[in-house]
Amino acid sequence: MYKDSEGNKRSEEGKKEPHQHQSSNRTDRPEDQWKFRAPYKIHDDKGGENFEAKWKGKCHCGAVQYELSREKPLASKYCHCTTCQRMHGAPFQWAAIFHKTDINFVRGHHDLGWYDPTAKSTTHHLPCKVQCAYCRTPIMDEGRNMILLFPTLIEGINTPEGRKAFEVQSHMFYQQRVVDVKDGKPKYKGLAGESNLVDEETGEEIEGSNPKERKEGEEK
Ligand SMILES: [Zn+2]
Ligand SMILES: [Zn+2]
Structure with missing residues (x-):
């Protein structure tokens, strides 16, 4: 036995566990209980739940594996926002929205790391970014109510079925783009459905095209 940095007694066996670089290992305090709730709750047969895996995904090193029901x-x-550009090291982010209960991380909260871009802290404070703690592959954004998964981790994403299921409906924060995309999909200046559209041919903002304002106008 030895004591870890937080004074917990741990077995030598525990030393072999992947190190949690970005968050405390502790699970015994009330403030740690989120680790056992969706989206980190492990769905197994013991609870009598029927979690049927429709898709499977994993990080680059394979430590983090998940299923989607x-x-x-x-x-x-x-999403073309500059935060996504920087945090993904990519021209834009591809995000697929799911309920927190739609995902089953095979090892629960283990091997995951968290980052709160608002406070720039490595704590689990929502909304936050979730990565593999070992290979640092971005896994998802965890919002207050939903998760935004990155579909390129999913097995079979580049099949006709995968492409169809995860096909995007729109672009957001297109005004901040580093590349132009001419795919005929709606391109919002800011949040999808809540800001003006941008014309993909001219790159100009289309005045009065905000669907939210239009809807409110009709209701008046
Ligand atoms: Zn990994
Ligand atoms: Zn973004």
Whole structure:
């Protein structure tokens, strides 16, 4: 036995566990209980739940593996905001929205790391980014009510079925883009459905095209 940095007694066996770089290992305090709730709750047969895996995903090193019980996301979008550009090291982010209960991380909260981009802290404070703690592959964004998964981790994503299920409906924060995408999908200046559209040919913002304002106008 030895004592870890937080004074917990641990077995030598425990030393072999992957190190949690970004968050405390502790699970005994009330403030740690989120680790056992969705989306980190492990769905197994013991609870008598029927979690039927429709899709499977994993990080680059394979430490983080998950299953999805939903055939297709609630929505799928490309986000061109500068935070996504920087945090993904990519021109834009591809995010598929799911309920927190749609995902089963095979090892629960283990091997995951968290980052709160608002406070720039490595704590589990929502909304936050979730990565593999070992290979640092971005896994998802965890919002207050939903999760936004990155579909390129999913097995079979580049099959006709995968492409169809995860096809995007729109682009958001298109004004911040580093590349132009001419795919005929709606391109919002800011949040999808809540900001003006951008014309993909001219790159100009289309005045009065905000669906939310239009709807409110009709209701008046
Ligand atoms: Zn990994
Ligand atoms: Zn973004």
